[in-house]
Amino acid sequence: MKIEILGTGCKKCIKTKEVVEKALEETGLEAEVVKVEDYETILSYGVMITPGLVIDGEVKLGGKVPSVNDVKGWLAEK
Amino acid sequence: MADVFYPMQWIADKVTYDLLEIQAGTGLADSLNFIIYDILKIFTLLCVMIFLIAYMRSYITPERSRRILGGKKGPQYNVGASLVGTVTPFCSCSSVPIFIGFIEAGVPLGVTFSFLITSPLVNEAAIAVLWATLGFKATALYVISGVLIGVIGGYAIGFFKLEKYVEGFVYNVHSLPFEEAKMNSRQRLDYAFDEVKSIVGKVWIYVVIGVSIGGLFHGFAPEGILAEYAGKDNLLAVPIAVLIGVPLYSNVMGLIPVVESLIGKGLPIGTSLAFLMSVTAVSLPEMIILKKVLKNELIAVFVGIVTIAVIFTGYMFNIVL
Numbered sequence: 391m392k393i394e395i396l397g398t399g400c401k402k403c404i405k406t407k408e409v410v411e412k413a414l415e416e417t418g419l420e421a422e423v424v425k426v427e428d429y430e431t432i433l434s435y436g437v438m439i440t441p442g443l444v445i446d447g448e449v450k451l452g453g454k455v456p457s458v459n460d461v462k463g464w465l466a467e468k
Numbered sequence: 469m470a471d472v473f474y475p476m477q478w479i480a481d482k483v484t485y486d487l488l489e490i491q492a493g494t495g496l497a498d499s500l501n502f503i504i505y506d507i508l509k510i511f512t513l514l515c516v517m518i519f520l521i522a523y524m525r526s527y528i529t530p531e532r533s534r535r536i537l538g539g540k541k542g543p544q545y546n547v548g549a550s551l552v553g554t555v556t557p558f559c560s561c562s563s564v565p566i567f568i569g570f571i572e573a574g575v576p577l578g579v580t581f582s583f584l585i586t587s588p589l590v591n592e593a594a595i596a597v598l599w600a601t602l603g604f605k606a607t608a609l610y611v612i613s614g615v616l617i618g619v620i621g622g623y624a625i626g627f628f629k630l631e632k633y634v635e636g637f638v639y640n641v642h643s644l645p646f647e648e649a650k651m652n653s654r655q656r657l658d659y660a661f662d663e664v665k666s667i668v669g670k671v672w673i674y675v676v677i678g679v680s681i682g683g684l685f686h687g688f689a690p691e692g693i694l695a696e697y698a699g700k701d702n703l704l705a706v707p708i709a710v711l712i713g714v715p716l717y718s719n720v721m722g723l724i725p726v727v728e729s730l731i732g733k734g735l736p737i738g739t740s741l742a743f744l745m746s747v748t749a750v751s752l753p754e755m756i757i758l759k760k761v762l763k764n765e766l767i768a769v770f771v772g773i774v775t776i777a778v779i780f781t782g783y784m785f786n787i788v789l
Contacts, residue, residue, distance in 0.1 A: 398564075398565075401670075402666075429564055429565060429568055429641075429760065429761075430637065430641055432565055433565060433568045433569055433572065433641045433643045434641065434642065434643050434644065435643065435644060436531070436569075436643040436644045437565065438530040438531065438534075438562070438565045438566045438568075438569040439529075439530060439556075439562050439565065439566070440562060440565060449644075453529070454659065454662070455662075
């Protein structure tokens, strides 16, 4: 599983990464977590307000920091 | 109209004169009273405004906006884009993605600029702090002129056909349409509440510092000192204030209470609003971010148009008010 965090380095993007890592830790799942910082890729997902969260190429969220439970829910769908 | 802020003045008076027993009329009493009253008022309005506007924002996503504004020319769309700019988040890290997203969806450059100019200028936190310090009338003027500057500035940029000064890659981006899952009202409330926590958490320190400086100035600086040097008869005061404000990058939430105390000492309201607008509308860090998508010529036009518009607004308020 590949999790991409879209964001150019603002506080909320760092926070999102922490949330994702916490969710992974709590569920014991393995995933490759990547931070995407270039605008072209971020926009190619259609996300205009960062942070955004992409799991296996599917945009899950844009514009706010998810909760740990949100992320766990998306992980469970996989 | 009853003064809804009366209880806060009452608390400020109680603490200053009764609890701490500071002699009324002294510089210390005036400063402290100003600080307590301002802090109570600013934080109350900050929470209320951020909550309300964040709730509204949950309906007006950039995705929806760009679909509505895509491919349409005409001043009414500049007005629409400028209005959208008032409710979108003011974090400058979003300005580039939104810029690309709009252009990519076929929103004309001028319309996109209307959005880009108003977005940092008019935001919920600035509205709250302005309202708390300078009152409703000055805040309304600030918001209306902020929207107008966006409309006129964007229209002018569209008129001059400056598309060639946008970095080429912007036109090659192709994005998937991404529609956010619809939020229910519970989620909207949660979102609005999170925004209050996150924005207040970010700006409170600037507000406290700004109010403290403003309070000291209010209590100890001689009356009318600024009316003497920077009054309405001094025609250079507005452009000088704006030229100081343009490169200045400061948290405007902290500057507003300082400016409030300057107004108390005779700085005209037009000059003050022009200064605040120039600080928020253009800043060096924002230009550096925008340089990724705009060539220098267009950045210069952008800064030039906004600067002139802000100076003009300052003069106009000084004449009208």
